[in-house]
Amino acid sequence: MTTRSLLILPGDGIGPEVMAEVRKIIDWFGTQGLAFEVSEDLVGGAAYDAHGTPLHDDTMAKAQEVDAVLLGAVGGPKYDALDFSVKPERGLLRLRKEMDLYANLRPAQCFDALADFSSLKKDVVAGLDIMIVRELTSGVYFGEPRGIHKEGNERVGINTQRYTESEIARVARSAFELAHKRAGKVCSMEKANVMESGILWRDVVQEVHDAEYPDVELSHMYADAGAMQLTRWPKQFDVIVTDNLFGDLLSDLAAMLTGSLGMLPSASLGAPMANGRPKALYEPVHGSAPDIAGQGKANPIACILSFAMALRYSFDLGAEADKLEKAVEAVLADGLRTADLLGEEGTTPVSTAEMGDAIVAKL
Amino acid sequence: MTTRSLLILPGDGIGPEVMAEVRKIIDWFGTQGLAFEVSEDLVGGAAYDAHGTPLHDDTMAKAQEVDAVLLGAVGGPKYDALDFSVKPERGLLRLRKEMDLYANLRPAQCFDALADFSSLKKDVVAGLDIMIVRELTSGVYFGEPRGIHKEGNERVGINTQRYTESEIARVARSAFELAHKRAGKVCSMEKANVMESGILWRDVVQEVHDAEYPDVELSHMYADAGAMQLTRWPKQFDVIVTDNLFGDLLSDLAAMLTGSLGMLPSASLGAPMANGRPKALYEPVHGSAPDIAGQGKANPIACILSFAMALRYSFDLGAEADKLEKAVEAVLADGLRTADLLGEEGTTPVSTAEMGDAIVAKL
Numbered sequence: 001m002t003t004r005s006l007l008i009l010p011g012d013g014i015g016p017e018v019m020a021e022v023r024k025i026i027d028w029f030g031t032q033g034l035a036f037e038v039s040e041d042l043v044g045g046a047a048y049d050a051h052g053t054p055l056h057d058d059t060m061a062k063a064q065e066v067d068a069v070l071l072g073a074v075g076g077p078k079y080d081a082l083d084f085s086v087k088p089e090r091g092l093l094r095l096r097k098e099m100d101l102y103a104n105l106r107p108a109q110c111f112d113a114l115a116d117f118s119s120l121k122k123d124v125v126a127g128l129d130i131m132i133v134r135e136l137t138s139g140v141y142f143g144e145p146r147g148i149h150k151e152g153n154e155r156v157g158i159n160t161q162r163y164t165e166s167e168i169a170r171v172a173r174s175a176f177e178l179a180h181k182r183a184g185k186v187c188s189m190e191k192a193n194v195m196e197s198g199i200l201w202r203d204v205v206q207e208v209h210d211a212e213y214p215d216v217e218l219s220h221m222y223a224d225a226g227a228m229q230l231t232r233w234p235k236q237f238d239v240i241v242t243d244n245l246f247g248d249l250l251s252d253l254a255a256m257l258t259g260s261l262g263m264l265p266s267a268s269l270g271a272p273m274a275n276g277r278p279k280a281l282y283e284p285v286h287g288s289a290p291d292i293a294g295q296g297k298a299n300p301i302a303c304i305l306s307f308a309m310a311l312r313y314s315f316d317l318g319a320e321a322d323k324l325e326k327a328v329e330a331v332l333a334d335g336l337r338t339a340d341l342l343g344e345e346g347t348t349p350v351s352t353a354e355m356g357d358a359i360v361a362k363l
Numbered sequence: 364m365t366t367r368s369l370l371i372l373p374g375d376g377i378g379p380e381v382m383a384e385v386r387k388i389i390d391w392f393g394t395q396g397l398a399f400e401v402s403e404d405l406v407g408g409a410a411y412d413a414h415g416t417p418l419h420d421d422t423m424a425k426a427q428e429v430d431a432v433l434l435g436a437v438g439g440p441k442y443d444a445l446d447f448s449v450k451p452e453r454g455l456l457r458l459r460k461e462m463d464l465y466a467n468l469r470p471a472q473c474f475d476a477l478a479d480f481s482s483l484k485k486d487v488v489a490g491l492d493i494m495i496v497r498e499l500t501s502g503v504y505f506g507e508p509r510g511i512h513k514e515g516n517e518r519v520g521i522n523t524q525r526y527t528e529s530e531i532a533r534v535a536r537s538a539f540e541l542a543h544k545r546a547g548k549v550c551s552m553e554k555a556n557v558m559e560s561g562i563l564w565r566d567v568v569q570e571v572h573d574a575e576y577p578d579v580e581l582s583h584m585y586a587d588a589g590a591m592q593l594t595r596w597p598k599q600f601d602v603i604v605t606d607n608l609f610g611d612l613l614s615d616l617a618a619m620l621t622g623s624l625g626m627l628p629s630a631s632l633g634a635p636m637a638n639g640r641p642k643a644l645y646e647p648v649h650g651s652a653p654d655i656a657g658q659g660k661a662n663p664i665a666c667i668l669s670f671a672m673a674l675r676y677s678f679d680l681g682a683e684a685d686k687l688e689k690a691v692e693a694v695l696a697d698g699l700r701t702a703d704l705l706g707e708e709g710t711t712p713v714s715t716a717e718m719g720d721a722i723v724a725k726l
């Protein structure tokens with residue numbers, strides 16, 4: 001029998017409550033003969049409260065062993081004053097780095113039923129379906145030297161943007177592979193006009209393209225122009241590949257275009273393990289939303305769709321992922337809406353748990 | 364008699380043709396007893412073609428002597444293959460750095476008559492009026508070490524984000540001063556959750572606020588959340604202050620929200636000179652648009668409004684700046700539109716030169 005192991009890290013804020021709904025989905029697949037071995041542990045502020053660190057070494061070790069990690073969200077005002085080294089975010093960044101999850105896949109998809117929630121005009125976003133591939137283990141997030149030191153009377157803050165050729169090449173391959181399964185277009189974004197690391201980025205992406213994926217339509221854009229074009233006419237894009245920091249901003253921008261952050265999943269993938277499955281972590285794009293935590297207001301769909309991505313990318317269960325995604329679309333078509341998506345006429349407000357139940361019922 | 368000296372650098376692409384319209388405005392002020400000493404020179408690709416460098420030392424020296432520099436735009440596909448060190452952009456970056464123009468003021472204003480051109484819903488952008496203050500002389504644009512080198516078999520690209528306390532403090536002061544003249548709110552953006560230079564940024568902005576501008580309402584936001592919030596509900600902002608690289612992306616994003624790039628000016632200001640005027644360079648936010656250069660299609664308004672900013676910030680001619688801005692609004696109200704703003708019923712298409720003439724006529 002194939003085993004499928006999952007480590008669930010609910011984290012902080014609304015993390016635990018959206019993850020509770022994912023457990024219902026996992027349980028349902030269990031009743032269908034698709035069992036998952038599930039373990040659960042702490043990350044972020046929750047881990048800090050228990051262990052004084054946002055990620056315990058034992059949790060890190062477990063994450064390295066399972067087929068996939070499912071993460072809720074980390075952070076909250078309670079932890080704002082903590083030292084940089086033990087902030088909730090460090091737990092997440094350590095997982096990304098030590099699991100070497102270099103390709104962060106962030107789909108920005110506009111669900112027809114929800115296009116009105118966008119701040120953009122309906123024709124600009126209806127049917128939007130782009131995939132941002134963000135490099136996740138290098139760049140200014142991890143480059144050395146870094147820190148704050150004194151020079152004379154002054155403090156000086158330093159970070160280092162650093163990319164090697166192989167780091168760029170491997171994430172470029174991820175983007176080209178995705179383009180093969182989509183509309184066949186990749187746009188790479190950097191600031192090659194002001195940063196040498198951007199020149200190397202552009203050159204390596206072009207070289208990988210020419211040598212291995214000449215059939216994909218590749219273009220290059222400066223990241224500032226990219227932000228503009230995403231705002232002006234996002235449907236011009238299919239796959240966008242960019243570095244860790246630009247990807248952070250541009251993927252959040254792209255997510256907000258859709259108007260429904262509570263719907264958007266993400267996958268962070270690394271190299272294949274011995275069993276052929278990639279190292280993988282799945283998490284919703286939204287944050288921990290401490291202001292609404294514990295009130296049944298959170299939308300569990302982003303986290304549920306993150307599990308759908310796990311089915312597809314970690315367990316090769318594409319049909320099951322489709323089925324889950326269809327169930328989500330069906331409850332939306334029925335007019336069920338969590339608190340983040342209220343306001344349309346003819347829709348029915350539901351709680352976090354009711355939304356989870358409704359999706360299970362559709363399955 | 365007070366002298367007012369201007370160095371005009373039309374640059375590349377549509378730069379010369381929009382600048383020709385600014386000259387008409389300058390000449391008109393001359394007929395009203397407000398004379399400017401104008402000299403003109405080359406920058407960007409035009410300077411490279413003439414001298415093999417995107418900014419001749421003599422031009423740099425002149426820029427240091429005048430009261431204000433007016434720049435059109437730089438760059439074009441013709442120069443794409445040039446070495447990094449002589450690309451058109453280096454001319455602009457050298458001006459910014461050597462004149463020490465640390466505060467880049469980028470207003471994102473939505474003109475009522477043009478709100479329909481935005482990709483955002485009308486209620487989201489109508490009446491929008493935000494000011495982005497971008498640090499312009501430091502950060503990853505200028506930090507050392509930088510470059511591409513070999514490590515073993517691999518190329519590695521490096522750039523350095525570096526900020527000193529005084530660099531942050533002075534641009535923060537610019538933002539707080541502007542807030543005093545506006546709605547009294549500043550939002551500072553960085554990635555203090557992942558970058559130590561962002562922690563220093565946040566701390567210094569807060570310290571300057573507490574010590575010198577406690578009456579301004581200061582908030583802090585991560586730059587990725589900032590990109591989201593600018594897209595979701597930009598009117599929540601008054602003044603935004605941020606670093607060079609985040610400012611590059613966020614100010615372009617904010618500009619695109621308005622839907623009419625051809626309308627947006629910018630000012631880059633440094634320390635006061637001996638005569639009390641700040642070192643200053645004014646330029647439109649739009650680029651050189653080589654695809655439409657020389658066709659009479661370019662909108663000269665962004666460049667004309669950049670001259671209005673020069674009147675206000677360099678020459679203390681606020682009333683004259685208002686007058687010029689009102690003339691621009693009046694021609695728009697009359698329905699005159701350059702090629703970038705066509706499409707509305709009841710408007711009259713005009714060429715670049717006709718737009719300039721119409722504004723002079725209104726004056």
Ligand SMILES: CC(C)[C@H](C(=O)O)[C@@H](O)C(=O)O
Pocket residue numbers: 089092093248556557587
């Ligand atoms: C929480 C934070 C460290 C993180 C990042 O900056 O990568 C988040 O913004 C994200 O995009 O996943």
Ligand SMILES: CC(C)[C@H](C(=O)O)[C@@H](O)C(=O)O
Pocket residue numbers: 193194224452455456611
């Ligand atoms: C032309 C380029 C070097 C420049 C920059 O990156 O600063 C431009 O994008 C800008 O924003 O003025």
